[in-house]
Structure formats: C-alpha cells, structure tokens
Amino acid sequence: MRVRWGFALVGLLLTGIGAAHAQTPAAAAAAPLRTYALSQLGQPALPPDFKYFPYVNPDAPKGGEVVLGAIGTFDSFNPFIVRGTPASDILRVWDTLMKPNADEAESEYGLLAQTVEIPADRMGVAFELRPEAKFNDGTPVTAEDVAWTFETLRDKGRPFYRQYYADVASVSVEGPRRVVFHFKSNTNRELPLILGQMVVLPKHWWQGRDFDKPLTDPPLGSGPYRVGHYEFGRTLTLERVPNVWSKDLPVMRGQDNFAKRRTEYFRDSTVALEAFKAGQIDFREENIAKEWANSYDFPAVQRGAVIKREFRHHLPTGMQGFGMNTRRPLFQDVRVRHALALAFDFEWANANLFYGAYTRTTSYFSNSDLASSGIPQGDELALLNKYREALPPELFTQPFTLPVTDGSGNNRKELRAALKLLEQAGWKVRDRKLVNANGQPFSFEILLAQPAFERVALPYVQWLSKIGIDAHVRTVDPAQYERMLDTYDYDMIVVAFGESESPGNEQSGYWTCPAVKPEGGDNLMGVCSPVIDDLVHQVLTAPDRAHLLTATHALDRVLLFNWYVVPHWYLQSVRAAYWNRFGFVDKPVRTGIAFDSWWLDPVKAAANDAARRSGL
Template sequence: MGAVVVVVGMVGMAGGAAASGTNGPSHGFALNHALKYPADFKHLDYANPDAPKGGLVIQEGAGTFDSLNPFIIKGNAAFQTAAIYDTLMKQVGDEDSAVYGLVAETIEVPADESWVEFKLRPEARFHDGQPITAEDVAWTFNTLREKGSPSYQYYYAAVEKVETPDDRTVRFILYPGENKEMPLILSELMVLPKHYYADRAFDQTTLDPPLGSGPYRISKVDPGRSLTLERVEDYWGRDLPVNRGFDNFQTIRYDFYRDRTISREAFKAGAIDIWRENSAKEWATAFDIPAVKSGDIVKKDFPNERVAPMQGFAFNLRKPLFQDIRVREALTYAWDFEWVNKTIMYGAYKRTDSYFDNHELGSTGLPSEAELEILDPYRGQIPDRVFTEEFVPPKTDGSGNNRDNLKKAAMLLKDAGWSIKNRVLTNNDTGEVFAFEILLRSPQLEPHSQALVRSLERLGIKATIRVVDDAQYRRLTETFDFDMMVTVFGQSVSPGNEQREYWGSASAAREGSRNLMGITDPAIDELVELLIAAPDRESLITRTRALDRVLLWNFFMIPMFHGEADRLAYWNRFGLPDIIPKRGVTSDTWWIDPEKDAALTRGKGN
C-alpha cells in the first residue's frame, strides 16, 4: 500500500517552538514540550537493557529488489538497508517529536532558529574503522541534494549551506523564515562515508553491500530473493542509552515474496518468524491452525496511538476526467464502505473521515472560531461547504443496496455535463465515454476495488482494475501515469514540511513526488505554509484541522478505512518488553528467549 518513493530518513515532524536546544548544546531536541529523558538517562523505557543477544530471525521482504541504494529513484531498492546506517540523532517511540543523540552527542539551535549545529561523538565509526567526521555529514547532505532522489532537494530547501568549523562540528545555516521543523529533519540525516564513494558512483544502482556505521552490516545478497543482515559485534554505538536493548538478533534474513498469500503460508509453515497482517479477512480466517491453538504461534492485536493514515482511491487531477469537483464527489457516493466492511473485512475497520484521523489533529464538526480566523480569508477560493457542513463520507445500511447514494451520484454527474447514451455515461459536449483504470500494487485490495467498479457500472461508468508488480507500480506512480490508484498518506503527530510534498503546487509536476493527485491550489499552498509556521502546539492543531477540511471538501480521494491496532503473529520464541510505545509495536526491541526457543517444536530448518 501507498508509498511511491521511500526516501530514507525523512519523517514528518513540525509545527511548534522547540522546548529544548535553544539554550546551548543539548543531548536531545523536542517540539512543544520538555524532553522526557534527562541527559543522564540509561535506556529508553520501552527497551529491555538486559535483553540477550543472538539467534537468527527470518522476516518477510515484500516484492523484490534489484538495488541496495535507497537514496536514488533508480532501481527497486531494498529498504532494509537502512539498518546499516546511523543517523545524527534517534527518534524515540514513546515521545512525540523528540530525538536524542546518536552519532551527534549534542544539538544546538539558537533562539532565532537561523542555524542548527551538531557536535559529533569522537567514538563514532564506520564499519571499516574510519571515524565519522563533520566532513562526512556535510558531504552526505550535499550529495543527497545534488544526486539523490529529487525529494531530498525539496525536503532540505530551508538549508542555505553547511559549515564544518572542525572535524566534530557541523552547522547547517538556514534561510530566513519559519524553520522550526528543521532541527528534527536534519537530526535524522543518515551519515554516509565520503571516502567510500571516492571511487564509486553514488547516483547508480548497486548490489554491492555498501559501507555503513549502524548496528548491522549486509552479509549476504541473493538479488531479488533474500537479504541477510549480521549484527556488528564491535558496533561503536551499542552501549549508548538510545541503543540499549535494541538490535538483539544476531542475524536477520529477509526472504522476498511477490505474493502475500504465499508469504503468509510460508509464515504458518515456519519459514518466517514474525508476521504483520494488514488484511482483516485473513486475520479473522487464515490463522485457525494448530500452531495458534497450541500456542506455538502467538496471534495478538497491539493497540497504538498513531495518527491513522488516510488510505483511499486517489484521483489523478492531471486527467481532464477528474478535474470537475462534482465528478469526484459523485464517485465518492459509489463506494459502499459499510457493505465492504461487513462482507469483506469482518467489521474490523472504521471509516476514515480525516487526513489526520484517530487524533486531535483531525477536523470534526463545524470549524471553530480559531479555524474560521484562518479559513475566512479564503472564502470563494475554497469549497463553501468548508464553512457550513461537517465532512461525513456517504453512508449506507450495509445491505449492498446503494440506490440512494447512486441517485445522488447520478445527479452530480448530470450537473457536470454527463448523461447516459446507449447505456454508457457520455460527456454531452465531447462525446467522451466515462472510462478509467484503477491501479493497484497488490491483489489484496481487488475485492474492495471491485465493489467500487460494480457500483460505477450502474452509473454507466466503465472502470477496470490493473494490478502490477512493485517495479511497474513505482514507475507508473513516479511518472503519474495512472487514472486512479489506491494509496496511503501517513501522518505524524506533528505534521510539517512533508505537507508541501503531499499537497504543494511545486511538487505536482516533479516526478517522484508524493503529490500523487496533482494538487495545484494557491489556497492550499498558503494553508500548508501556515501549518509549517505554527508557533505552538495549539496553533498547529488549529491550522492542521483547517487544512484537513479543505482537503476533504475538495474530494481528492475516496476515503477508505483504518484500524487502531497493529496485528502481529509470531512464533513463540521471543521475549518482548513490558511497555509497548504509543507509536506502535516494533520488533527491534525483541529478543530470542532461550527457554521458549528450546521448547518450541516446529518444522523449521533454521
């Protein structure tokens, strides 16, 4: 689902004055609150610092790969390579918008936010023993902007230049303006070795294991089939507070499967250790097996407090067919969520009605007075219903009889200049037949899409479904060569610069951007900039809700559904920390429990 380009190291966190880092060097940095962990903290609360190390764990690798370079748009890179690189600072899972020192032992931001400075740890090393220097950081940053994915240039646009006063100090000089998010963005820069690339082309795909500095190195590559990571025994950062209790497996092997049904069966047969299920139907029906009943496989829902992602059928506004808002709204009436949820998804999901659902950031009811202050200047430029109606997706009784909503859809299409001719919806002016294609990257969402196709047929619309492999999907979406697609927009609890990439006019025509719908709206551009410039948490929430309303009432997507828990099944050989962070469960704090592992009997030839 969803992501078109995985730009390693990018996260969406912004909107608010820094609560740390403005009064001299600090061990961490947070927005809108004081840091949870003091300078002398020993480990993160959700990690077990005494977790044993060792063992082989096999995980699923979805699709395939033909490159180990995730920093460029060429090729189909294995995202698992991120584990071999260290970042300047580390984001934590139990605190919103906060990072703590990793390669950098301190961060400093002046009160005017005109620069961000990191002091590197003297012990930081690449796997070949060479020290990580400020020159490596500066080279990494400049190279990503010049030769990396185009998204890097856009994402780091607020940085004027990088300075290196000495081997351990790197300072990013920022352009004037609102740059509250940049300390967090820059803190998650993965540091690459300049000396390694002295005789290698950075902007080309490769299957040679690159040099890193993180807790794992790539030990074996079977192109397109498997990728093996080996824990670095003399990893320089193993005893840092942010790392204690993490990265406990000795070996992690990712076996790649093109089909989720096959990989699910491989898990049940013991060929994969940990399984994350994203299908409610499969979660309800596919695990009624002896291994679950005996306890050899643990099947568990882990609640999370993340912002629910917006998943939906996205219209490509670059296509003339979808440029009329009445047409987009009409098609919204054609998808029967209640029937899909009952018959396909076992009632496991909630209808998504916000780009920031399941969180205080999402809009509800009518705009508040504070929101109206933001929205009023845009009357006449944004849909009128932003001011007068609460956005609620069309509802049905779940019976499969969607007649009332289809009548509303037909009226909207008629108003937009479409009518039935020879039982086919046809444009009154051009004679164009209403037909389009829905692009999917996996057969998993075919039943959900077929429900839309059947409703559209009753309106005289010919919609077809096209399922492609990962490589094709990436190529088609990067070049915006699709009519409609199912995609996902993930959000953080502190949205910021990434909103330009999602909805900004400047990204609409740039290949590889996340503005998949091709939105070019000056009002939305300004609302995004207001969000990024929010001076505190309260104003960030207000401005995010205002933007949310405008996005919803433009009907850029047909909202689908979301869950509020992570579904994991795993062979019962693991120890887990007592605390699950609010960002959700993560296996990088798990360990192999020797007693459970010895007691587990199954046919798995590890």
C-alpha cells in the same frame, strides 16, 4: 506510498550551557541553546542521564536469526534515489544524527550527534558528533561526512529531500566533529529535527561511485547491521556488526538484538502467508482483515507454537483511500471526484470483507487532535475567510461527512446523488454508459500492486457500473507499480499518507504545486491549489501548537472538500502473528510494537524449533 515524520520545534530541553548561567539576562537570552534531545511537546520525556528507552530490556541476549518476509523484489542497496528498487531493510546499515523514542511523541535523542545547538535567532542548527562514532571500517564519522551527505541527498536524492531541505541556505564544517546548517529563515520550526533524522553516509566510500545509479555493492555504514548474504530479488541477510561503536549508547541499548535479520521476498502476500504458516517466516504483521479472521487458525496457533495478537497503538492514522490522479483531465472536476467518493459503500465492505474491524476515515489527520470537525469556527474560520471566494460554500456551512449506507450493497441513494453531480459536470447516461458531450465514455483504471486488494476494488467497480462508469482493475508486479508511481502513470491508486502529531515539511511534498512534476515525488494526486499552498505554508511556519492546530484543521478541511481521495478506513492496533520464540518487554508502547527491542529467547526458540520439526 511513503510515510514521513513531522515535528515542531517547541521547548528545547537545555543542558551544558555552562557560562551562560552567570551572564546577564540579556546575554543569556542571546546565548545558543545546547541540548542532548529535541522535543515538540515541551521537554523530552527522558532526562539527560537516561540509561535506555523504557520499552527495552537492556540485558537482552544477543544472537540468533530472525526471518522476515517482504513483498516484491529489490535490485539496489541505494534507497535514496528514484532509480532502482531498494532492499526493504537496508536503512539499518546507516546511523542517523538523532534517534526517536518509540514511546514518545515527536522527540529525538542524540545518536551520531552528542549535542545539538540552536542559536538564539533560530537561523540554524549545529550538531557536535560523538568522538567515538565510527563507520564499520573503523574510520571516524566526521562533520565533512555530514555535510557531504546533506548536499548529495539534496542534489541527487529523491524529490522529497529537496522539499525537506529547501529552507537550508548552506552547510559549513567548523571542525572535525562540528557541522552547522544555516537557514534561510527562522519560520520553519521543524527543520532542526528534520536534519536530525538524516542518515550519514561515508564520503570516502562513495568517492568514485555514481550516487544517482542503483547500488549493487554492499554499502558501508556506521549502523548496527551490515549486508551479509544476498541474492537480488530473492533474499537479503543483514549481519549484526560485532562490537559496533554505538552498542552502549542509551539510545541503542537493548535493541538490534538478532545476530542476523534475513528477509525473504515473495511475489504476493498470499504466498508470504503460506511461508509463515510453514515456519519459513518468524514474524508477520497482517493488514488484511479477512486473512486475520480466517487464516490464523492452523494447528500451530491452536497449540501455542504461533501467537496471534493485536497490539494497541496511539498514533495518528493519516489517510488511506483510492487516490485520483488530477493530472488526468477526467479527475479535474471536483464534482466528479465527489461523485466517485459517494459511490463507495464502506458499510457493505466493512461488514462483508473486513468483519466489522475498521473505522471509516474522515480526516487526513485521523485519530488525532489535528483532525478538523464540525464547521469552521474561531481562528480557523478567520483563516479560511481569507480564501472564501476560492473555496466551496458548503465548506463554511456544513461538516464534512461521508455517506452511511445500510450495508446491504444496495446503495441507490448514494448512487443517485453521485449521478446528479456527474450530470452537473457535463456527463450523461446514454445506452447505460456515462458519456460526455462528445460521446466519450467515462472510463478509468484502478492500478494495484497486490492481488489481495482486488477484493475491495472489484465491488467498487460494480457499484460504479450501475451509473454507467467503465472502471476496471489492473494489478501489476511491485517493481512495475513503483515505476508507474514514480512517473505518475496511473488513473486511480490506493494511497496512504502517514501523519504525526506535528505535521510539517512532508506536507509540501504531499500537496503543493512545486511537488506535482518532479519524478518520484509524494504528490500522488497532483494536487495544485494556491489556497492549499498557502495553508501548507501556514502549517510550516506556525509559531506554536495553537497556531499549528488552526492551520492543520483548515488544511484538512480544504483537502477533504476537494475530494482528492475516496476515503478508506483505519485500525487502532497492529495485528501481528509470530512463532513463539521471542522475548520482549510486554508493556504498552505508543507505536504498538517496537520490534527492534525484541530478542530470541533460547529456551522458547529450542521448544519452537522442536514444534516446527514435529509438523505443527
């Protein structure tokens, strides 16, 4: 499961236009826009002369080591290709053209790029690199590096790069520090920001190396960290680069404060939790409600050596659920998918497994104004009417709803409704087994990467068995799981589709027909529908926020009524536990936590080390 950012290009804040101010109105209208930042929601929140992001301490001390945990393994330092399993923290080695503000929706500020230029016709974007930008071997970051990176990612990278960059016609180098991307059209409103997210790789370092193979050499980057000690599959230490070129930039001040970031790898989350309790891990986010409720009352927490805290976030929560692979004939009938969704008893699970912590997800764009609701009206109805013959009639007459049970676990009403749908789809119960007209049983596998999720999947299997469905759970190691995902070798999996305040190019990878077959893609359920393809196009080409909301509401509604997932739940906070050795600016931040801005507090760390030694 992968999370991509989406942006809309609405309202560029301008600076440095120079002579354009003295031109005639017609000439000024045709002048390119030069800016230090791009924002989806009008003007960027921070002015051109901002000194640092508002959630950082610009004078945070540098030094010390933080130890983090990761589940699974790694055998490569190349995160851009399908082959291999990349190290979880490796992207910190490279800088991007622009950098987001964690406390601001849909914005980017210049990192490698000093300025961004948008022509009046919006048929391209130019980035002017900072003259001081250097790779960590001292060589300058050049426009040639940017162009080479783009072409390499597009031609050899994971499929989503080709989807993201599909509307780029060409790239040209117009000077040592100026690179220009030429677009096929001006309708892809987020493309300048998508390109701003691109890491820049050193062309000279990659010469003679095979980019589409797993990388076992520590890579060269321009970022604040470089690879230190490592053992594939076990541990990776990133070391802060002394006097890195970007350390005094406003977008970097007060961040990346640890001298070392060490990541230890564990076979599952249970082992990782025990390592945290033992003081082998410093910081941990917890995504299992049962563990959060029951496993964080050990002596170190009771005495204050470990802090347990929930940080409220203000992010769209997207969609998580049991995703059905419609490449499999078993899941190609929407009535079957609907039935499988009806059989899941969320109220029982929330009460008995999650301690009432979660809210049921009823939209692919949950926790945001992008979520559809009620029945389609106004502009959304007008848009959907174009596809009325290809859509289920109930989409126009009733809100999307999920069953609500009494939480007893006896969800007979929902199971009867599910069985009725299955019978309409040609399935019958014979000898307590659900079979089709040829006598073949309804049987499938739920594939998991973590044993912790078995406690959710196994009750679901029991509910399905009550209507004759033979479902079973299979848990594999993370490396095997990733390979099976890349080749779509599964029946049902847990999917999670992250969303932003402005969905865009990532939607092509999630839902469209061209994304069904490429290995390593993001269309995990194999969604292929001309209606959805066209709605995704409407999202990508929406000229303003109003049109974007209309198109996204329509897309959301069509996805929901096609029942590609059994929707799960979401949480509006980040659960974190950490040994009390850190300093951070304790103010609300949109993302909940901005861990890159934390630092090791020498006084707290000394006391915490003593507490660990005493066996807390």
